[in-house]
Amino acid sequence: MSCTTVLVGRKASHDGSTMIARTDDGHFDEKKLIVVNPKDQPKKYKSVISHLEIELPDNPMRYTSCPSVDPQNGIWAATGINEANVGMTATETITSNPRVLAADPLVEYKKAKTRREKDVPGGIGEEDIVVLVLPYIRTAREGVLRLASLLEKYGTYESNGIAFNDDQEVWWLETIGGHHWMARKVPEDAVVIAPNQFGMDGFDLKDAFGKKAANLCSADLKEFIAENHLDLNQDGKFNPRDIFGSRRDMDHVYNTPRAWFMGRYLTPESHRWEGENAEFTPESDNIPWCLKPDRKVTAEDVKYLLSGHYQGTPYNPYTSQNTGRRGMYRSIGINRTGVTSICQIRSYAPEAIRGVEWICFGSTTFSAILPVYTNVNRMPDYLAKVTMDASTENFYWGSRLIGAMADPHFAATAQQIERYQLAVETKGRQLIREYDAKIAESGNAALAEEANRKLSDMAKEETTAALNKVLRTASERMKNGYNLADN
DSSP states (O other), rough: OOOEEEEEEEEEBBBBBEEEEEEEEESOBOOOOOEOOOGGGEEEEEEETTTOOOEOOOOOOOEOOOOSSSGGOOOOOOOOEEEEOOOEEEEEEEEHHHHHHHOOOOOOOBBBHHHHTTTOOOBBTTTTTHHHHHGGGSSHHHHHHHHHHHHHOOOOOSSSEEEOOSOOOEEEEEEEEETEEEEEETTTTTTEEEEESSSOOOOOHHTTTTOSSSSEEEEEHHHHHHHHOOOOOOTOOHHHHHHOOOOOTTTTHTTTHHHHHHHHHOOOOOOOOTTTTOOOTTTTHHHHHOEESSSSHHHHHHHHHHTTTTTTTOOOTTTTTTOOOOOOSSSSSSSOOOOEEEEEEEEEEGGGGGGEEEEESSSSSTTOOOEEESSSSSHHHHHHHHOOSSSSSSOOOOOHHHHHHGGGHHHHHHHHHHHHHHHHHHHHHHHHHHHHHHHHOOOOOTHHHHHHHHHHHHHHHHHHHHHHHHHHHHHHHHOOOOOOOOO
């Protein structure tokens, strides 16, 4: 799937929390937010795409999940936070190159060609990874190690990046070919920007094969690089992006411009992003994997980044100016997004309510993002009971309808959309603050479900109001309108 990822270290955030966020936008996939309780976690997992069967441990934890409403292609859980307050998002589809894929081929499902042959299962992929990992880990590092063991045993049929966070650390793992991998702990004062490319541009091999403090990788990674002549670096440098990633014309249309837009927002003073002496352009291959932001980052900042459509630049597809470059790059906030989430783990909050998941359905450019507590037994129906048919009775379809109607009337509906998004964010924060205090004072963690119901009711009220306004505006601008003045 095509996605965009943002990772925020605890010293880069405004409140000391860690955040991992991603748009899930490979296709128009109906999504919902649910809670998977231990009794509902399978004992044996079978992948729809790769036909792989895996026995699972006996001690799963409760976790949130954003699965596909239609299960015919698998679960596709996408993202979530478990009851140990560990977050996960999987996966960011990344690029590779023929040298890597030839040396360690992807593990694809092979259907038998004759009756005498047997089907050969493939490896694990985006369909599977959250279900296989999130219920069984108690730290972000444990997430890396469990996923790594699965990759080494079963392989993968696609190239992916996966993020984990707990209240102290954020980790990012990237797959290398079918079975290899490497992972880095995100610097605490940094923000990672990942737009569908192999991202890591630095890695400490000495640490990875020594203390393993902030770098982890396949045990044979050095030999794999040397034996297959993969190292393209000059002068003794080690840049994983040059070794395992790509540098294609398509990257300069589809991937690097997104990193440029996000970097431009995060470090407008520290780096020069425009003009004759720009350090980085939308088509630069060396935009840093992580940056120290010029100011502390909020969940609203992350949502803004993941809603990006090059606003304020000549590349904005909605600009009324004839720039000659309008819409030439792939936007971040895109029409086919199913769900976007920010998994926020707050070290300052009581353990029972440390995890907050910010949920946004549909195109992020037009949709609102809603915070909910994750350590609960169930989610409100407005978030969890999503149908395959369009309906105003759930957050997914309400968001999708607003986006589809507002898009062709961007200028006319922009203020309505901004007011809607601001209302949900503000009232959402107010309710989280209110219930943080109530739960801390009473010690009654069950109040989190009451809070989620109020948050859901508020989101439904604001979404319905916005839908009414956008529908009226879109109706007034229909092409078959005609006014006859009777005198």
